[in-house]
Amino acid sequence: xxxxxxxxxxxxxxxxxxxxxSLKPEIYDLIKTLRLTAGQTDTLMISDLWFAPxxxxxxxxxxxxNLSYNVSSGEIIVSADSAFQxxxxxxxxxxxKEYAFPVKVNNLTAQTFKYKLKNKEESVRVIGSFNSWNxxxxxxTDADGDGVYExxxxxxxxxxxxxxxxDGNEIIDPANKEKVLxxxxxxxxxxxxxxxxxxRELIPNGYQRRAKTITFKWLYNSQxxxxxxxxxxxxxxxxxxxxxxxxxxxxxxxxxxxxSENVSPNCVIRMVVANNNFYTAESRVYLNNGEIxxxxxxKSWRDAIVYSLIIDRFYDGDKxxxxxxxxxxxxxxxxxxxxxxxxxxxxxxxxxxDNLNVNVIWVSPVNQNPFEAYREYPEPRELYAGYHGYWxxxxxxxxxxxxxxxxLRDMVDKAHQKGMKVMLDFVSNHxxxxxxxxxxxxxxxxxxxxxxxxxxxxxxxxYRLTTWFEPYLPSFDYLASEEALNTxxxxxxxxxxxxxxxxxxxxxxxxxxxxxxxxLTKKIKEEIEIPENRKIYQIGETFGSYDxxxxxxxxxxxDGQFNFNLYETALSAFSNPDxxxxxxxxxxxxxxxxxxxxxxxxxxxxxxxKARFMAIAExxxxxxxxxxxxxxxxxxxxxxxxxxxxxxxxxxMMTIPGVPFVYYGDEFGMTGANDPDNRxxxxxxxxxxxxxxxxxxxxxxxxxxxxxxxxxxxxxFRSIYADKNVYAYLRADMLQKVxxxxxxxxxxxxxxxxxxxxxxxxxxxxxxxxxxxxxxSNILNADxxxxxxxxxxxx
Numbered sequence: 001x002x003x004x005x006x007x008x009x010x011x012x013x014x015x016x017x018x019x020x021x022s023l024k025p026e027i028y029d030l031i032k033t034l035r036l037t038a039g040q041t042d043t044l045m046i047s048d049l050w051f052a053p054x055x056x057x058x059x060x061x062x063x064x065x066n067l068s069y070n071v072s073s074g075e076i077i078v079s080a081d082s083a084f085q086x087x088x089x090x091x092x093x094x095x096x097k098e099y100a101f102p103v104k105v106n107n108l109t110a111q112t113f114k115y116k117l118k119n120k121e122e123s124v125r126v127i128g129s130f131n132s133w134n135x136x137x138x139x140x141t142d143a144d145g146d147g148v149y150e151x152x153x154x155x156x157x158x159x160x161x162x163x164x165x166x167d168g169n170e171i172i173d174p175a176n177k178e179k180v181l182x183x184x185x186x187x188x189x190x191x192x193x194x195x196x197x198x199x200r201e202l203i204p205n206g207y208q209r210r211a212k213t214i215t216f217k218w219l220y221n222s223q224x225x226x227x228x229x230x231x232x233x234x235x236x237x238x239x240x241x242x243x244x245x246x247x248x249x250x251x252x253x254x255x256x257x258x259x260s261e262n263v264s265p266n267c268v269i270r271m272v273v274a275n276n277n278f279y280t281a282e283s284r285v286y287l288n289n290g291e292i293x294x295x296x297x298x299k300s301w302r303d304a305i306v307y308s309l310i311i312d313r314f315y316d317g318d319k320x321x322x323x324x325x326x327x328x329x330x331x332x333x334x335x336x337x338x339x340x341x342x343x344x345x346x347x348x349x350x351x352x353x354d355n356l357n358v359n360v361i362w363v364s365p366v367n368q369n370p371f372e373a374y375r376e377y378p379e380p381r382e383l384y385a386g387y388h389g390y391w392x393x394x395x396x397x398x399x400x401x402x403x404x405x406x407x408l409r410d411m412v413d414k415a416h417q418k419g420m421k422v423m424l425d426f427v428s429n430h431x432x433x434x435x436x437x438x439x440x441x442x443x444x445x446x447x448x449x450x451x452x453x454x455x456x457x458x459x460x461x462x463y464r465l466t467t468w469f470e471p472y473l474p475s476f477d478y479l480a481s482e483e484a485l486n487t488x489x490x491x492x493x494x495x496x497x498x499x500x501x502x503x504x505x506x507x508x509x510x511x512x513x514x515x516x517x518x519x520l521t522k523k524i525k526e527e528i529e530i531p532e533n534r535k536i537y538q539i540g541e542t543f544g545s546y547d548x549x550x551x552x553x554x555x556x557x558x559d560g561q562f563n564f565n566l567y568e569t570a571l572s573a574f575s576n577p578d579x580x581x582x583x584x585x586x587x588x589x590x591x592x593x594x595x596x597x598x599x600x601x602x603x604x605x606x607x608x609x610k611a612r613f614m615a616i617a618e619x620x621x622x623x624x625x626x627x628x629x630x631x632x633x634x635x636x637x638x639x640x641x642x643x644x645x646x647x648x649x650x651x652x653m654m655t656i657p658g659v660p661f662v663y664y665g666d667e668f669g670m671t672g673a674n675d676p677d678n679r680x681x682x683x684x685x686x687x688x689x690x691x692x693x694x695x696x697x698x699x700x701x702x703x704x705x706x707x708x709x710x711x712x713x714x715x716x717f718r719s720i721y722a723d724k725n726v727y728a729y730l731r732a733d734m735l736q737k738v739x740x741x742x743x744x745x746x747x748x749x750x751x752x753x754x755x756x757x758x759x760x761x762x763x764x765x766x767x768x769x770x771x772x773x774x775x776x777s778n779i780l781n782a783d784x785x786x787x788x789x790x791x792x793x794x795x
Contacts, residue, residue, distance in 0.1 A: 023053040029555040030268050031101035031239050038105050039082030046074050048556035051525050060091040080105040087279035099239045108154035109195055115164050117147045124149045128162025132544040134461045135165050158590035159569050161188035180572050194586045199223045202283040207734045214260045216285055220252040221758045234272040260290045284598050285734055286714050294710045301537045302713050307358040309664040311402050312336055312387040314682045315343030323401050325385040330373045333676050334384045341403035341411050348414045357703040362423040362505050365389030368397040377457050377470050391432040395491050412500050421502035426492050429508040430473040438474050444484035446477040464511050478516050489520040509540030509552055517557035539602050546594050560600035566591050574649045575617040585722035597716050603653045606663040612678050614671035617642050621673055630677035643669045643695045644787035650699055651789045654706040655740045657717050667699045668692035711738045728753055737794045743784040753780040765793040
């Protein structure tokens with residue numbers, strides 16, 4: 001393909017590439033690695049790769065890629081040669097400068113699902129995490145007439161849950177004994193694919209600063225014992241290729257020198273070893289104003305430790321604004337409790353968040369919600385109030401039961417004074433039927449009726465962009481109404497500006513089209529991020545496949561989403577003694593393959609949409625516990641060891657890549673079944689039991705580990721060992737190397753852990769949980785308590 005020279009001759013009609021002449025013509029994002037599958041063609045928007053005032057670019061020919069760019073639509077169509085597997089650079093020019101971004105190309109594994117016909121079934125389908133559980137797709141066929149229906153998917157390594165959908169009924173795979181409990185109190189079949197390859201890696205090995213230069217060093221380690229040369233190196237400073245003369249190799253020790261006076265304020269150095277047969281994971285170095293980012297800075301969302309709370313359930317600081325919904329049929333746990341913004345300010349003043357060592361507060365939606373209760377659509381049709389905030393009836397009003405805009409700004413200002421950030425929860429998929437948007441513009445919304453006469457309610461996957469959550473929650477149809485799209489995205493920017501908040505948790509992302517997120521993010525960059533020089537972090541909520549979730553995670557849409565695929569695997573591994581840590585290790589590798597090791601995906605143990613870990617660990621959500629557990633049989637903590645299990649999970653969450661989210665009550669082991677039991681009122685001080693007080697002290701220390709050790713926030717990840725009960729991994733950046741070993745066994749475990757010889761460790765400094773240990777010839781011998789962990793700084 002010849003080089004493409006693309007000129008902006010007009011102001012593009014596409015909202016994605018409208019020229020903004022008020023902004024300096026430059027690339028404002030670190031362009032992420034593009035992930036392709038060999039032999040397949042992908043279509044993407046150029047604005048998803050990076051933001052710039054215009055896209056007058058010329059792509060430079062790459063022999064391993066076939067790329068075309070449509071200037072009028074902003075679409076890039078790209079494919080990798082079917083014979084190519086590895087990593088390459090796609091280069092382009094913009095404003096007379098040459099830039100580049102990495103492209104990695106993988107191959108997939110064919111996996112065939114089989115179901116043997118038992119009766120005269122008419123419709124046989126397979127649904128699962130690989131196809132977002134869509135019941136309208138993936139029919140199975142019996143091509144040879146032997147009574148066995150089959151369907152083949154091309155899948156990556158990873159963990160997949162699935163079921164067969166037979167004539168409208170879901171069943172697990174009768175030929176597969178592996179199964180896991182799902183969120184609805186039922187079982188899914190489980191499939192794990194792990195086609196491992198020869199391990200090659202880059203190991204951060206320190207740096208050396210001189211008057212005007214910094215030299216970074218890496219060790220190249222290969223199980224194949226191969227050697228490399230300069231032509232195998234991909235090195236980028238931000239989005240520009242580092243010249244080969246700045247790189248040297250001696251005995252697989254890589255050195256890279258940069259001019260410390262010629263770096264951007266938030267410079268990122270990227271290093272990869274690659275050829276057309278393999279590539280290492282990308283290794284990064286983050287710089288703040290020429291200095292390596294460390295624990296003394298909180299300028300990046302990579303430093304974020306988020307505390308999530310439901311305002312109504314957290315703390316009542318102003319009794320005068322408490323208004324319960326007056327309905328005798330409304331049960332207390334589905335009504336308002338009285339928590340408000342004043343209560344959050346009080347806890348800021350008394351140092352609760354400081355003591356916990358979190359530095360970001362995510363609050364539930366603050367919009368005005370109805371003063372009446374409403375029944376949910378499915379049986380048993382319980383009544384609920386809008387205490388959670390997800391039924392907005394006003395676009396620009398804080399719920400009077402929480403406070404007002406002035407109080408919200410006071411809370412944000414107070415957090416900023418303490419070095420903390422605040423995230424708002426924004427609802428873009430729907431409004432309540434009382435909202436003026438619906439009353440005045442019903443044409444902005446889709447129909448609740450399907451063509452076949454059914455109600456389009458809670459079809460999460462089959463009609464994900466049009467389904468309504470409830471009959472009284474009309475869903476926007478942004479693809480049919482540009483006016484609705486512009487109004488709601490403007491409203492989101494208004495909330496950021498008025499409150500001075502630092503980010504959004506975006507609700508129900510997969511039910512909102514990509515066009516909405518591209519429009520909103522473009523406005524945020526143009527109106528806030530670039531003029532005010534502050535990063536607005538956006539994280540979304542999407543349940544589905546990696547492909548679906550990741551389709552929203554890029555520079556043009558969201559910074560991250562909650563990593564529910566990794567969460568489901570971790571939840572199973574930590575709560576079920578029969579599930580091996582090996583499965584979690586495979587899923588961790590899958591996460592890093594899709595998002596990279598330096599992602600901003602959200603890691604969590606609990607959320608307001610899920611049964612709490614403590615309830616799951618004690619088996620309180622199992623189907624044999626009866627129906628309507630949240631209402632009829634709410635769990636309580638019976639086993640003191642459950643607190644240890646939860647602490648172990650939080651230790652894991654605080655020591656892996658990504659952004660950790662602590663749901664209120666996690667810090668002391670609050671239990672709870674599904675909604676609304678997972679939203680119990682918060683408790684403090686003497687309201688806690690002795691076990692809860694002890695766990696709170698431990699969790700404060702665990703969170704501080706992440707706060708104090710840069711490798712846990714900026715470092716890469718290397719799996720050292722995984723078996724049924726023990727998981728060991730290493731986090732390393734240019735400043736430090738931290739070893740984490742987890743033991744989920746009910747008994748103390750003695751480990752003899754062989755550490756990589758190439759690291760040449762000489763000593764260890766205990767950071768957490770260490771009882772007895774010795775390090776001799778790279779063999780760590782240590783005692784790990786039951787449901788315990790050790791964290792050590794390696795020298």
